[in-house]
Amino acid sequence: MPTAVGSDRGSTWWMQTLSLLAVALLLSTNVCLFGTFEIYVPNRAEFDSTYREMLPLLLGFCLGLSAFIVIVGWLLPRRPRSVYRAILLALGMLLWIQGSFLKWGYGEFDGRGVAWAKFTWQGWVDAAIWVAFLILAIRFHRRLSRHALFVALAFIVIQSGFMVTRAVIQRDGIAPEESAKEKDAAVPQELCQLSKSLNVFHIIMDAFQTDVFLELVEEEGLMEDLDGFVIYKDNMSVGGRTVLCIPAIFSGKLFDGTQTESEYFRDAMNNSFHNVLFRNNYIVNLMPHITMQITRYTNHFSVRSTYATPRRTRIWRTTSFLIDVSMFRQVPHFAKRFIYNDENWRLSSLASDPPSHASFHQKAFFSDYISRLEAVHSEPAYHFVHLMPPHPPFVTTADGKYAGRALPNTRDNYKNEAR
Numbered sequence: 001m002p003t004a005v006g007s008d009r010g011s012t013w014w015m016q017t018l019s020l021l022a023v024a025l026l027l028s029t030n031v032c033l034f035g036t037f038e039i040y041v042p043n044r045a046e047f048d049s050t051y052r053e054m055l056p057l058l059l060g061f062c063l064g065l066s067a068f069i070v071i072v073g074w075l076l077p078r079r080p081r082s083v084y085r086a087i088l089l090a091l092g093m094l095l096w097i098q099g100s101f102l103k104w105g106y107g108e109f110d111g112r113g114v115a116w117a118k119f120t121w122q123g124w125v126d127a128a129i130w131v132a133f134l135i136l137a138i139r140f141h142r143r144l145s146r147h148a149l150f151v152a153l154a155f156i157v158i159q160s161g162f163m164v165t166r167a168v169i170q171r172d173g174i175a176p177e178e179s180a181k182e183k184d185a186a187v188p189q190e191l192c193q194l195s196k197s198l199n200v201f202h203i204i205m206d207a208f209q210t211d212v213f214l215e216l217v218e219e220e221g222l223m224e225d226l227d228g229f230v231i232y233k234d235n236m237s238v239g240g241r242t243v244l245c246i247p248a249i250f251s252g253k254l255f256d257g258t259q260t261e262s263e264y265f266r267d268a269m270n271n272s273f274h275n276v277l278f279r280n281n282y283i284v285n286l287m288p289h290i291t292m293q294i295t296r297y298t299n300h301f302s303v304r305s306t307y308a309t310p311r312r313t314r315i316w317r318t319t320s321f322l323i324d325v326s327m328f329r330q331v332p333h334f335a336k337r338f339i340y341n342d343e344n345w346r347l348s349s350l351a352s353d354p355p356s357h358a359s360f361h362q363k364a365f366f367s368d369y370i371s372r373l374e375a376v377h378s379e380p381a382y383h384f385v386h387l388m389p390p391h392p393p394f395v396t397t398a399d400g401k402y403a404g405r406a407l408p409n410t411r412d413n414y415k416n417e418a419r
Contacts, residue, residue, distance in 0.1 A: 026092035035326035123333035305358035
């Protein structure tokens with residue numbers, strides 16, 4: 001008899017542990033794996049690291065969070081532990097419901113902020129659903145605890161299947177990824193070599209307002225220095241995303257929806273004017289923000305928003321931001337503002353050493369580029385440079401120093417960033 005009782009207790013302990021681990025994994029995988037993957041796949045051009053590069057860190061976050069949840073559970077007495085498991089199961093399901101169905105369209109995270117006042121009723125809908133689920137979980141905690149292991153594992157397996165299937169189907173991005181070496185390095189000297197006879201500089205300043213640009217040129221007395229340049233004042237974006245605008249600029253072909261974005265990008269880039277220059281013996285130096293390696297060129301370097309950042313630091317920063325966005329998507333409306341923190345994302349702000357914003361990194365790139373220019377070649381040369389600043393969030397003071405946080409989206413702060 002003593003042996004049988006001991007066996008039952010051992011079995012109960014293992015079942016409780018497995019059940020607690022399953023609900024902990026359901027919660028952590030939703031935030032760190034399934035949620036991040038769903039955000040990354042359609043937006044991979046917005047991230048400076050591939051999902052494969054971030055996966056070890058994401059798994060580390062996932063396991064660390066799971067371990068913490070399990071330890072807390074085993075510190076609780078038996079009855080509260082049953083309630084704890086039921087609440088965790090409900091939270092795991094709520095995260096999935098919120099991230100899959102209750103996406104209220106807050107807009108792009110481009111630094112312009114979120115119009116929170118427009119989503120008041122959505123917030124009350126979220127709150128009602130979350131409160132109802134949690135009350136029911138507490139009320140029926142015994143029944144939920146008994147089935148927590150099966151339900152949690154079923155959710156994890158189903159979502160894993162969808163994740164693997166989507167990874168296989170959509171393994172190709174909008175454009176091929178450049179090597180990790182190119183992402184982490186400073187601009188190669190080959191790209192700083194000019195022609196002795198003819199140089200064509202094509203500069204795209206993403207999000208730079210023409211009126212502010214002309215104000216700064218006048219204030220700094222740069223008009224004579226820019227003699228020979230042409231600024232295109234009367235222009236309009238052909239799409240809401242940069243990935244659609246760049247191929248349109250180079251090919252004159254607009255995205256009309258008859259092709260996938262991937263097919264459009266490749267077709268437009270392969271029929272772009274710089275390919276004609278290359279065939280006519282121009283040296284073609286490309287320094288884009290979005291890789292153009294599928295085209296013809298002499299030298300190529302992607303100007304990342306993490307210019308010359310060590311690989312480990314770059315991956316850490318990108319991963320922390322991806323988890324922040326995943327949490328934002330899966331928590332209820334009234335908790336989103338805490339995660340967003342006026343563009344000073346909670347996890348990202350802990351992971352970044354200032355100044356870590358794109359404006360400072362791309363300023364460092366441009367300084368490197370200018371300081372190393374030299375006339376070397378006899379052939380004519382075409383040089384394309386794509387810079388992101390003054391892209392929000394704005395983090396620069398009037399004297400050009402790092403403000404220590406994201407600043408309000410005002411014209412003065414925009415102008416400081418632009419300067």
